[in-house]
Amino acid sequence: MPNRRWLTRLHTFRVPWLAMVLLVLAASWVAAEGAALYLRVRFAPVRSKPSLKEGETKHTISVGQKVEVLERSKDGEWVKVKWTEEKKAPEGKEDKEKKAETCEGWIHATLLNTKAPTTETAKTGVAAPEQSLLNRHAQMKKLDTRPLQTLLREPHTNDQLDRFLREGKLGVYREDWPALEGGVTK
Amino acid sequence: MKRTRHSIFLLSTSLFAAVLVSLIAGCKTKDSANRASETVSAYAKEFGASAGRLTSKAGEKLGLVEKKWDFVRFAWDAQEKPAAVAHNYSYEDERDLGLALALEFFARQERFEHERLDPYLNLVASALAAHSDRPAMEVRVAVLRGESLHAFGLPGGLILVPLGALRACESESELAGLLAQAVAQCELRLTLARLEHFAAERHAEAKEKSCVSLPPEQLRAVLEDLALDLSRNGLKAEDARVADRRSVDLLMRLGYEPGGLRAHLARAQLKLREKAGGGPLANYAEFKAREETIDARLAELHAPSLGRSIADRYRREGLVHLPAPKL
Numbered sequence: 001m002p003n004r005r006w007l008t009r010l011h012t013f014r015v016p017w018l019a020m021v022l023l024v025l026a027a028s029w030v031a032a033e034g035a036a037l038y039l040r041v042r043f044a045p046v047r048s049k050p051s052l053k054e055g056e057t058k059h060t061i062s063v064g065q066k067v068e069v070l071e072r073s074k075d076g077e078w079v080k081v082k083w084t085e086e087k088k089a090p091e092g093k094e095d096k097e098k099k100a101e102t103c104e105g106w107i108h109a110t111l112l113n114t115k116a117p118t119t120e121t122a123k124t125g126v127a128a129p130e131q132s133l134l135n136r137h138a139q140m141k142k143l144d145t146r147p148l149q150t151l152l153r154e155p156h157t158n159d160q161l162d163r164f165l166r167e168g169k170l171g172v173y174r175e176d177w178p179a180l181e182g183g184v185t186k
Numbered sequence: 187m188k189r190t191r192h193s194i195f196l197l198s199t200s201l202f203a204a205v206l207v208s209l210i211a212g213c214k215t216k217d218s219a220n221r222a223s224e225t226v227s228a229y230a231k232e233f234g235a236s237a238g239r240l241t242s243k244a245g246e247k248l249g250l251v252e253k254k255w256d257f258v259r260f261a262w263d264a265q266e267k268p269a270a271v272a273h274n275y276s277y278e279d280e281r282d283l284g285l286a287l288a289l290e291f292f293a294r295q296e297r298f299e300h301e302r303l304d305p306y307l308n309l310v311a312s313a314l315a316a317h318s319d320r321p322a323m324e325v326r327v328a329v330l331r332g333e334s335l336h337a338f339g340l341p342g343g344l345i346l347v348p349l350g351a352l353r354a355c356e357s358e359s360e361l362a363g364l365l366a367q368a369v370a371q372c373e374l375r376l377t378l379a380r381l382e383h384f385a386a387e388r389h390a391e392a393k394e395k396s397c398v399s400l401p402p403e404q405l406r407a408v409l410e411d412l413a414l415d416l417s418r419n420g421l422k423a424e425d426a427r428v429a430d431r432r433s434v435d436l437l438m439r440l441g442y443e444p445g446g447l448r449a450h451l452a453r454a455q456l457k458l459r460e461k462a463g464g465g466p467l468a469n470y471a472e473f474k475a476r477e478e479t480i481d482a483r484l485a486e487l488h489a490p491s492l493g494r495s496i497a498d499r500y501r502r503e504g505l506v507h508l509p510a511p512k513l
Binding site: 009013016017020040041042043063064110117118119120121132133134136137138140141143144145147148150151152155156160161164165167168169170171174 | 192195199200258262277282286289297304305312317319320321327344358398402405406410440441442494
């Protein structure tokens, strides 16, 4: 009987079988926990605790930063992540002394995605300012470029934008913000 | 013999385990990554044309809407196709074209600058852009001394808002609606596509070359024509509807009152009626179509009418700094 033969075989190799099952479970757990995600907004605060009310902002990460998932909060709204950041060399020292630093912290799951966001492509070959399309156009038409000068100044810092969102209870600061994970498993 | 069998068995079991691990590791994230879009497509497939009209409650009952907050998940996963642009433009190219176009606007309408109003408008627009699908795009807002009700999103993230459009807002969510429409124009490259279209209509070589590579004389004429057309007629009706759809997603991602843009449109119509002496509006159909687009998007996302309207901050940081309209 073929069935009986399989049973006997299973009985004989029960230790390797059990080991295999355990291996599969462990590997899938590791795969799920260590998934790489990307920041999909321009910047985001990384907190010391999985809450906006408790703990403090430890780091700020920028758009497209690749992070590795370490664990999730019980409600699934926060994800503990780690990533490597290039440590800036102290002033006066050469770039050779740059060191990579591993950072960790909690980030709201809404801000992460499995896909890397679109990045703005840089121009290939930089034209001299006086030859730029804008200057050529302004000179040709004798247009006043002064209104553009103030427009092109940096209007605010990321900190100011973060404060603006916090004051307005917008984005992740919305108290009833849902747990969204960019589709990542809970 | 027994040993060989044993090793073959072990080898095949390990292979099976390896395949299983890779399947689990690969499928788990992919499956969940597409969960929201799958839910939407399953839902749309099942209900066909009436999909957009299904209420949140009905969706929850059918198990298609997992929880009341799924509309934000849908808004994040919503993919809006950017306008078809024939040539490749770097971000700097887009920015240069946008700035040159802005100069054409400034030549027609004076820029209104205010030390408190400008940073505030830039913060609202930046917050929206930071939550768009082009989060690295840097937006800048300039106010024009005009009474038009359209905001323009020029290539590269430059936004021009006339004073008239700002006066038709009564809360931050309405302002965010107005600016979200302009951010969507930049994000989806609607004005850039229009610029290409204008260039191709006027110059045969624009079909082969990008606008940046056009001879300066030709580009000058195209920019002039486009600025004139936009300030007179506003965005093309079709483009306006695409931008409206996207602006609802942006408002939702940030947590503003979802109907902010719709409320702004209603106020804009009232303003126009006042100007017209209470008579019927010439562009009533256009407004109606835009309102329907917004309503359809809200229904697709099962969005409730709640959200942050933030009227106080708008009055404090925005409204009080607007100059009185010229009579």
